[in-house]
Amino acid sequence: xxxxxxxxxxxxxxxxxxxxxxxxxxxxxxxxxxxxxxxxxxxxxxxxxxxxxxxxxxxxxxxxxxxxxxxxxxxxxxxxxxxxxxxxxxxxxxxxxxxxxxxxxxxxxxxxxxxxxxxxxxxxxxxxxxxxxxxxxxxxxxxxxxxxxxxxxxxxxxxxxxxxxxxxxxxxxxxxxxxxxxxxxxxxxxxxxxxxxxxxxxxxxxxxxxxxxxxxxxxxxxxxxxxxxxxxxxxxxxxxxxxxxxxxxxxxxxxxxxxxxxxxxxxxxxxxxxxxxxxxxxxxxxxxxxxxxxxxxxxxxxxxxxxxxxxxxxxxxxxxxxxxxxxxxxxxxxxxxxxxxxxxxxxxxxxxxxxxxxxxxxxxxxxxxxxxxxxxxxxxxxxxxxxxxxxxxxxxxxxxxxxxxxxxxxxxxxxxxxxxxxxxxxxxxxxxxxxxxxxxxxxxxxxxxxxxxxxxxxxxxxxxxxxxxxxxxxxxxxxxxxxxxxxxxxxxxxxxxxxxxxxxxxxxxxxxxxxxxxxxxxxxxxxxxxxxxxxxxxxxxxxxxxxxxxxxxxxxxxxxxxxxxxxxxxxxxxxxxxxxxxxxxxxxxxxxxxxxxxxxxxxxxxxxxxxxxxxxxxxxxxxxxxxxxxxxxxxxxxxxxxxxxxxxxxxxxxxxxxxxxxxxxxxxxxxxxxxxxxxxxx
Numbered sequence: 001x002x003x004x005x006x007x008x009x010x011x012x013x014x015x016x017x018x019x020x021x022x023x024x025x026x027x028x029x030x031x032x033x034x035x036x037x038x039x040x041x042x043x044x045x046x047x048x049x050x051x052x053x054x055x056x057x058x059x060x061x062x063x064x065x066x067x068x069x070x071x072x073x074x075x076x077x078x079x080x081x082x083x084x085x086x087x088x089x090x091x092x093x094x095x096x097x098x099x100x101x102x103x104x105x106x107x108x109x110x111x112x113x114x115x116x117x118x119x120x121x122x123x124x125x126x127x128x129x130x131x132x133x134x135x136x137x138x139x140x141x142x143x144x145x146x147x148x149x150x151x152x153x154x155x156x157x158x159x160x161x162x163x164x165x166x167x168x169x170x171x172x173x174x175x176x177x178x179x180x181x182x183x184x185x186x187x188x189x190x191x192x193x194x195x196x197x198x199x200x201x202x203x204x205x206x207x208x209x210x211x212x213x214x215x216x217x218x219x220x221x222x223x224x225x226x227x228x229x230x231x232x233x234x235x236x237x238x239x240x241x242x243x244x245x246x247x248x249x250x251x252x253x254x255x256x257x258x259x260x261x262x263x264x265x266x267x268x269x270x271x272x273x274x275x276x277x278x279x280x281x282x283x284x285x286x287x288x289x290x291x292x293x294x295x296x297x298x299x300x301x302x303x304x305x306x307x308x309x310x311x312x313x314x315x316x317x318x319x320x321x322x323x324x325x326x327x328x329x330x331x332x333x334x335x336x337x338x339x340x341x342x343x344x345x346x347x348x349x350x351x352x353x354x355x356x357x358x359x360x361x362x363x364x365x366x367x368x369x370x371x372x373x374x375x376x377x378x379x380x381x382x383x384x385x386x387x388x389x390x391x392x393x394x395x396x397x398x399x400x401x402x403x404x405x406x407x408x409x410x411x412x413x414x415x416x417x418x419x420x421x422x423x424x425x426x427x428x429x430x431x432x433x434x435x436x437x438x439x440x441x442x443x444x445x446x447x448x449x450x451x452x453x454x455x456x457x458x459x460x461x462x463x464x465x466x467x468x469x470x471x472x473x474x475x476x477x478x479x480x481x482x483x484x485x486x487x488x489x490x491x492x493x494x495x496x497x498x499x500x501x502x503x504x505x506x507x508x509x510x511x512x513x514x515x516x517x518x519x520x521x522x523x524x525x526x527x528x529x530x531x532x533x534x535x536x537x538x539x540x541x542x543x544x545x546x547x548x549x550x551x552x553x554x555x556x557x558x559x560x561x562x563x564x565x566x567x568x569x570x571x572x573x574x575x576x577x578x579x580x581x582x583x584x585x586x587x588x589x590x591x592x593x594x595x596x597x598x599x600x601x602x603x604x605x606x607x608x609x610x611x612x613x614x615x616x617x618x619x620x621x622x623x624x625x626x627x628x629x630x631x632x633x634x635x636x637x638x639x640x641x642x643x644x645x646x647x648x649x650x651x652x653x654x655x656x657x658x659x660x661x662x663x664x665x666x667x668x669x670x671x672x673x674x675x676x677x678x679x680x681x682x
Contacts, residue, residue, distance in 0.1 A: 014056060017064060109138070154206055174216050175220060185203070232282065272649070276319075288312050325377065332372075337402060385429045387474065390431040393441070400448050430468045443543070469515075479515050482519075497534050521556055528577070531578065545591050
């Protein structure tokens with residue numbers, strides 16, 4: 001048989017044939033015939049096992065044939081014992097866990113990984129990667145847990161070891177790295193760590209570093225961060241609604257509370273609204289901060305746009321990070337402008353304390369206005385800051401002075417001028433409204449705006465009034481607060497206390513002149529008996545406030561919804577008479593009022609065929625020159641006109657002094673004496 005098998009070369013066929021015969025015997029119904037056939041098959045298998053050449057191997061026979069055939073061939077002692085041993089061997093191999101490495105958490109392997117990651121390797125990063133792979137294979141370590149250790153070494157390790165750990169990360173593992181890193185963020189969000197629900201800055205810095213290197217993408221990491229964009233945007237909207245609700249409460253007067261209690265409540269409400277609170281549990285804000293610290297501006301700017309619904313700039317840490325980006329870039333240019341404006345500044349910069357001005361400019365990236373305006377990260381960072389520039393007064397003052405210096409030179413081009421005007425109306429003035437009362441900054445702001453014509457200034461004021469205060473909840477609250485305090489001053493103002501409350505009005509108008517003057521003029525349209533005390537109280541206003549008052553007067557006169565005639569159609573409206581009287585008194589007492597704008601408005605109205613505003617011109621002329629238009633002159637006035645210049649001037653003041661009996665009596669006595677002397681000489 002062996003020779004035949006060897007000749008045919010069909011050992012596999014023979015094994016298959018024996019296996020088929022054993023299957024036929026297994027399904028045989030007759031026990032006696034089955035036993036005889038099994039004994040014969042066993043003898044054949046035993047003969048094959050005993051053959052030397054050409055026969056199947058003993059191991060192949062044991063593998064292919066069932067236990068009863070092997071027992072009949074005497075190759076195993078017992079079929080039952082063999083079957084039991086087979087089950088035990090399979091269980092031990094495939095189903096029994098290794099107790100020394102349960103769940104692949106063997107401590108020795110991970111200890112060696114930690115040691116490897118936190119120590120230098122003689123063969124550098126390549127040798128460390130090879131050694132790490134061998135540890136994973138030898139100790140059967142979980143690759144995800146090893147990746148977690150590598151990320152932790154990159155997060156909190158020393159500089160060299162952290163750099164090596166980052167070099168071990170491969171971009172082909174981007175999905176796994178993002179998932180492991182995201183699991184870390186989710187763990188902190190769930191509050192399952194000793195640090196609570198606030199992730200450390202080192203984890204955000206690691207994520208920013210990996211994003212900057214391109215190891216992972218924002219799309220892979222962003223789904224793991226909390227809160228979600230929908231929840232974050234909803235929270236931002238709720239915060240805005242709370243501020244608007246606080247603005248509406250500012251004008252509510254509690255009848256049950258004392259004045260001191262009401263003032264304390266308003267102060268507490270103001271502090272709660274204007275004090276920015278960091279959102280430390282918002283992981284998207286934390287990642288934004290890390291990108292601003294560690295990543296290129298393009299990456300950070302793009303991510304800020306993607307989370308714009310969260311209003312990230314409302315977090316004081318984001319505002320501070322943007323300030324830290326802007327300040328170092330504009331400082332050298334600001335120093336050069338300051339040194340050119342003041343010889344004392346040049347002496348300070350070249351005094352030997354710190355780098356000289358030339359050294360500052362040599363190492364600077366921005367040294368001219370064109371470079372400042374063309375530097376996208378500076379302009380874009382300022383646009384992001386917007387009104388939150390108020391959080392850094394120094395940077396605000398620097399930007400005001402730089403814009404003022406640029407506008408003072410002239411010839412900077414229409415595009416550059418447009419950019420500066422956008423910065424003024426969109427960033428500087430809204431931020432100025434949130435700053436505490438500061439007359440020095442108000443002088444700087446007007447020094448900047450003073451280089452513009454009144455048409456452009458008034459255009460900026462219009463955008464400030466119509467858009468800024470309505471677009472930002474914080475400015476809405478500040479407007480409500482200033483309006484309430486201004487009305488409170490008007491309720492207490494009289495001719496005897498103009499000095500006391502004039503200072504209060506001046507302080508209120510330093511940062512929000514538009515709100516103050518519009519509130520004042522709105523009240524004076526109805527209560528014209530308050531015009532003289534208000535005009536007297538306005539002596540503490542800054543030049544900026546008077547310029548804004550000029551705009552407010554023109555705006556009130558040009559209001560298309562206000563009728564210039566009463567219902568009878570023949571009498572001038574009370575509000576127009578009040579505004580004309582107010583304009584005349586302000587122009588006589590304060591030279592800082594912008595008269596060219598008011599006169600140009602009157603001329604434009606005359607060209608348009610509207611003569612009603614001549615009443616304003618009449619008040620201006622009569623108050624500023626002392627010349628009063630009198631329809632019916634008295635005998636005393638006619639007699640005064642026959643005298644010299646002094647007598648004519650006294651005669652013209654009779655009716656203008658009608659509100660002051662003492663002044664009228666003095667004028668009449670003086671006129672009588674002069675008339676008597678003149679008659680005596682004749």
